[in-house]
Amino acid sequence: MQQGETRQPLVANQEALERIFHRPENEHSRMVLTKYMNQILFGLHDFLRENVGITEEIPLKTLSERFMSSRIAHSPVKKLTEVISEIIEELAPHAVNVSSPYFVGHMTSAIPFFMVHLNTIVTALNQNPVKLETSKVVSVYERQVLAKVHRLIFNRDEAFYQAHVQKPESTLGSFVEDGTLANLTALWVARNRLFPPSAGMAGVEQEGLAAAMGDRGIRRVRVLVSELCHYSIRKAAGVLGLGNSAVVPIAVDQNNRMSIPALRDTLAALRRDPETAVLAVIGIAGTTETGTVDPLGAIADLCREYGVHFHVDAAWGGPVLLSQRYGGLLQGIEKADSVTIDGHKQFYLPMSNGMVYFRDPAAMDAVAYHANYINRPGSVDLGIRSLVGSRSATALVLGSALDIMGAGGYALLIDHGIETARKFAALIRRRPMFELVTAPELNILTYRLVPEEYRDTGKGMSAEALARRTEALNRINVQLQRLQREAGNSFVSRTTLRRAGRPDTVVLRSVIMNPRTTPEILEAVLDEQEQIYRQRIAGVAECDPGWSGAMDA
């Protein structure tokens, strides 16, 4: 990042601006940019393999020291080609190659190369779907894409879609930045429908939660969700003024699915308290930690019985509906009142894209906002019913991808993930060194390494001895995950499963969505873990925690 000593200083003047705004400054610059853009656009995965996350591990502290300066210089510091060369040659090596088939730890993975082309076009057009005047056909196109995914979820009849797809007053769904904001939007709508305007009160959105609850004699609002829910649910309850304590965790069964008896008991108990209102029950289609799907149909039936909003967090699992083979795993989702799906997860879109859908096209009326210059009452501006204002036209990417891939193309990806995860589970079960903790229902599983001396839990082991064993295994698996991440060959994540009545368990977590991830690669991941354990953990004093370990443990 040192500048050459003989070069001309860069200046900001009108001529430089004119140049910099419109095209590369000269033929050399154009050549350099062309080279990189060609690599990215036409050899994405090779480009990423060769350039990203391949250097030796650098401690975070060392890396941080390079990014300390906080001044914005008056004159340009670098030319465009220098900036781009540096991103690719100096930054990218210390980024994370999420597109590697060995990166099976998080819900971020390889994306099809054409997604980059599509996003490039979206960037160039720079439309803003908040209003028709800055998006026009893109707003119309977006409505169609929303209808397609709505239909995938709710499967209402042709007449329904003909009536609502382009009807300005109807809202089938809404694009937001991510699943967190999609869940927030769903609960925002549910909150406002729980406390609508009434004779003496203008509704919660207008008068606030304290007044709305007071008006109805409600002292507590509750949201019921499996204890394995995503933290965005608690966050949404916090943001909406309900408070985290409004979120009541419902125990899961042995398969990590919400226990229906527990839900029924809780609903019945809450109904007996006239000062408590249940705002929503949330079912999860693909829990973040274990990938399991709650019994959506049974939850839906209870919600109907109790007259409660039923939200499904399908941020992860939603696109499984595209698979003829496994779509049935989500049965019951069509009875939901609202559904979250993330585009940047199993629709394989680039970061980031969240969506929320409503069965009732009038549901989002409960959160409509107008302004004097846009979003005027009666206009077709999409910003009227939306948590966010200005946003990118990601509908173009999703709509195009659906055309290019077809449901069938997506199904190949989905099926590959689920089936490879099952094969991975079989591999884990075959190895004495590992214990499968949660089997994959979709394409996520958790497991842990259990060294021989910890394998015998013995019937008569004291509670104290059992706790010591859990503690030791937790420590081993924390270390193992960290050392493997630092070695940089492969990556699984870890989490701590916290379930009522069971000890907190540290597990290794694997998410299989890269179509190039094979059972052979997963064998190699296990081999490496065994090796790391034998060479770096067994019998060794606690290791140096490394780049983020100290703060991450």
Place this chain on the structure above:
Amino acid sequence: MQQGETRQPLVANQEALERIFHRPENEHSRMVLTKYMNQILFGLHDFLRENVGITEEIPLKTLSERFMSSRIAHSPVKKLTEVISEIIEELAPHAVNVSSPYFVGHMTSAIPFFMVHLNTIVTALNQNPVKLETSKVVSVYERQVLAKVHRLIFNRDEAFYQAHVQKPESTLGSFVEDGTLANLTALWVARNRLFPPSAGMAGVEQEGLAAAMGDRGIRRVRVLVSELCHYSIRKAAGVLGLGNSAVVPIAVDQNNRMSIPALRDTLAALRRDPETAVLAVIGIAGTTETGTVDPLGAIADLCREYGVHFHVDAAWGGPVLLSQRYGGLLQGIEKADSVTIDGHKQFYLPMSNGMVYFRDPAAMDAVAYHANYINRPGSVDLGIRSLVGSRSATALVLGSALDIMGAGGYALLIDHGIETARKFAALIRRRPMFELVTAPELNILTYRLVPEEYRDTGKGMSAEALARRTEALNRINVQLQRLQREAGNSFVSRTTLRRAGRPDTVVLRSVIMNPRTTPEILEAVLDEQEQIYRQRIAGVAECDPGWSGAMDA
């Protein structure tokens, strides 16, 4: 969108998938893609001028009829090259060419061509800054960019930035999707700091607003902001459970700036009520409708006196700080507790990028969330203190743009906008047919067309006659803006200025930020408006409202 009759049907199978995921299917496909990508990456503005928004006006209804189908086909519908050709050749002509120098109506404009290159790289790397494990150096880089903008706003000393820029426990700011969510985040933090955990109460985020207010004997929470505030403030109050009625509009003075006497009176009156708490006062640096800047220093002083959180909505005006000539217009912003800035506005980033900054690096502790698999306590994951979870690494775009442009490069754009707006105001003042309604303080002005017969307001005109005149002028200007938009040569927006004690006034609104917008172009815009008035409005019965007019009026 008809498929050729002799072509092979597209199928989704493993081989097709392997192909589609990784590279263009053949040399022809690669050539087509190369052609378009070259046009976009190396001739952006020519590309947009030639391809976007150039066809004759199509009624929205006709356009909608093309996007009715809501089925996702099982097999791929189109090849990648077909999809991209169609976007460019069939969709783009009906999008809006926001990059035209004649498009001076909204806060969306031309972006420098290199922004597309940068966003393409960000898309390809697909990092997710929610956690270090999916972003690593990008998280560190983002912290630096946040520090740079924080310093631009708050200008704290070098030791402060050295201490906080890379300190995991410190949060100088946060990236969100747009200004709406930035304002929401700021008020979320302010709400939680108003109702922190106390002896008997675990804080509003945990226990909810009703309990928190009850605990303190508070019945009403208020947010004070100029009557010209962005609608996102009301929305934020609604989302946060405060209710829209919590937002108290403070009258503006003759220059459309918040009246300090009115603010002082309101604060004093509210203090006398022990059941009312003031959550925040919001100053605006660049109102959406008129571009004016509230007296930030005076507001800050009152906020200190009353111990109230001071938020500045500088979504529009923030980057004016980069201008040596006009940065002083924002004096007092450095005393704010929190500040919103939009990257996709005057930082000229692609859609969409919002940011919120906090003077106190510990402020966002009030909204910290953890999870078992990421964002664990003590980790450096940026997702811990953030409204959103997964998101795009837009910090790379902003940081790179600052390096390429320098403050000086941005200042040229900013200064051009402000000075061209002033010239435009002078042009309007010179023409008898137009009335300048709000002069530009930054680069936004409003005006209206006033035909000769409405020019004499006469001292003795009755209130009723005055109201009829306003009504007639409003109708004329609504029509004028619509007809000009439909003609497709140029675009100004319109809004209705609603200010206490003055009649609601429809105005034409012009936002000057495109460096190619010249006084000559603005003359042409006025010429066209005069011509439209003479040919299409004067003496003609009310026109057909056109594509969105009927619903938009």
